[in-house]
Amino acid sequence: MTEFTDLNAFAFIRVHPLDPRHPRSILHNHSFQESHSMAKSRRPRHNDRPTTDLTALLAELRANFSKEGLGLVFFLLGGYFGFTALAAADRVSWIEQMLGSTTFPAIVGLILLGAVLMLGERAGYWNPQAIVGGELLLLGLAAFAFAQTHSEVDWTPPVDGSGGGVVGWGIGSLLVSLLGRWPGGLVALLLVGGGLYLLIRHTPLIYAVGYAQRWIAPLGLLAYFGLRQPTAPHQTTEESLPQLPKNPARSRPALPDPAAVQPTLPPMPEAPGAEKPKRSAIPKRPTPTAAHNKLQPVRSTGNLPPTDFLTEDSGQYGSRDTAEVGKLIEETLADFDIPVQVVNVESGPTVTQFGVKPLYIVRGGQQRKVRVSRIVNLADDLALALAAPAVRIEAPVPGYPYVGIEVPNTDKVDVGMRGILESQLMQSKGGLLPLALGRDTAGAPVISDLTRAPHLLIAGSTGSGKSVCINALIVSLLMHHGPESLRFVMVDPKMVELPGYNGIPHLIGNVITEVDQVTGALAWLLLQMDDRYQSFRELKVRNIAAYNELAAKQKDLPPLPYLVLVVDELADLMMTAPEEIERQLVRLAQMSRAVGIHLILATQRPSVDVVTGLIKANFPTRIAFAVTSQIDSRVVLDTPGAERLLGRGDMLFMRPDSAKLARVQGCWVSDGEIQKVVQFWKQRDAEENPDGPKVKVAPWLGLMARMEDEDELLLDAIDAIRGQESCNTSFLQRKLAIGYPKAARLMEQLEAKGVVGPDLGGGRGREVLLKGEEEEENGEL
Structure with missing residues (x-):
């Protein structure tokens, strides 16, 4: 008999599954040559115990x-x-x-x-x-x-x-x-x-029972409604109809219903050993809401810009043959021994999500369901099979028994803001500071309320749509509020995107383009926060909403507007004064929500030295655009995924009340639309305040001047007491020729900085802790 020592020689020989040469044989773990050599031995070894092999056999x-x-x-x-x-x-x-x-x-x-x-x-x-x-x-x-x-x-x-x-x-x-x-x-x-x-x-x-249910249930409902008599001739009231589960319709009826393409999917060839599932109807995904706010939105007393300034979406959603793509997904996963079935298809402006349900594999007489992790690990293989730039897998889709495979559309649709602002979702659940973010993978509008956020962190690489998103958020707020209910402080070190808003009545001062002024602006916001808390404490109210309700009842109490700080590039600020900027931003983020101060920060460099741990901890609402690496995605979202985005407004939105990420195509607002809204508010301000100041002076400029004067006096006071054993307030008055209040304040600052000791009382002077020239050489203070 001819002996084969090369396993490849059996490639075209049909062998039994129990043959050691079979690739799936239980004896395949042992070498074929070793088993042959044992078979050829004339005397079997009595001490061998093939118990394990015999049991497995x-x-x-x-x-x-x-x-x-x-x-x-x-x-x-x-x-x-x-x-x-x-x-x-x-x-x-x-x-x-x-x-x-x-x-x-x-x-x-x-x-x-x-x-x-x-x-x-x-x-x-x-x-x-x-x-x-x-x-x-x-x-x-x-x-x-x-x-x-x-x-x-x-x-x-x-x-x-x-x-x-x-x-x-x-x-x-x-x-x-x-x-x-x-x-x-x-x-x-x-x-x-x-x-x-x-x-x-x-x-x-x-399966027969499942198909019978699908056909009998509609016939039963048809017979039920056909036999019922209307309560009035040619009229049917809502009370006469049974309360069926409502399927929320989308706000854009002109768009095709993605679920309509589901019956067009041809039956797929099933993988060996796969269980054919019961084909039950998959419920349609409800319209997601980013914030469920029961309060009515704050509306300005005057006229608001019309939505005619904005544009609609640029086309229809979904440009791929969904039946062909769904079949290709099933075949590709079946090649990796992963039987699945496409049970739902939803088309959005950028991607089409295919709902894939894992099936069962029968091995050794036992049924095992396909693990979701196996599908997730094949994202790159799916992208290769579909000839797509990137494929993102949402595993699982929240609230639904399937995995979402998001495949990019051939033609991308630009999302206009007008359709979102006019949607029923915005009208009913827009909140106090409504933000129009865009549309999700099903084409439904996605909105958020900045008062519930309460702060927003935006990150993405250059050209991913970060600046467009900032403009869309600002325009969304300007479409709902006048200057009496909303004010802005804008920082744009790049001097490109935000200076176009100069002159609107909402803006305090002008857009800050000098990094040196940012510290003063943040210090002014901190003072505003402290002043508002002091007012709330005196009036015994907890937050700005309660204060404005009280102000509506008391005519002598002025209402407080919301303050929104918008920073277009956080990295430029962190490079100049990282410790001071981080301290001020963190304190604002921790305490400013109740007083109506909210922050929107954006950066194109999501690194740990820019987006620090303290900043992330106080910004639960985050938006990540396309980034270059998985590390950058983890810095922003604490999870990978942003590295698979397509750019041009494609983003992942993290809500403050959910750990799941929502894929959204952001709104596109052109320069012409922005100018229309800006000119509307400028014209209205000119009509209402014809004698108002033409040049706005930022209030933090005077604060910065006072801080600089005090810093100079503080240095003079240090020089005056250097080398003294003790000093008091009268000593500073004589040396610096200043009044008692300023001298007392300087003494408190010297004590806080460790230059002088505490007040001992009894008219005795304070001990000077900074003596001679030795400390100056050592660099103290």
């Missing part, structure tokens, strides 16, 4: 051959019983004497059961419990037939094949003698019901 034999052999036995028995019944002709055969009127169902059941067992894994959805169900069904039918034909207990076994035969006589006599005729018949029916349930639940018959 028996298990494999039991798993692969027991079902097929048992199925063959059942199939032959069914054929033999049927031949016996037919050959009996006019006389009663012994099988009819045993089973009676249940002979024909028993023969058909044995033949079908044998065929299913012989098919093995190709039979699809099947469990051994079906055998028990079939037996209970036959025994229950036989007992029920005996109970219906015999009103009293007859201890003589029937030989004429009537009722349930000898089997039905044995079980039926026992039930009738113990319970009576009708209770015994009821128990027999319970056996029939239990057996029928097991038989349907654990065999492919469950």
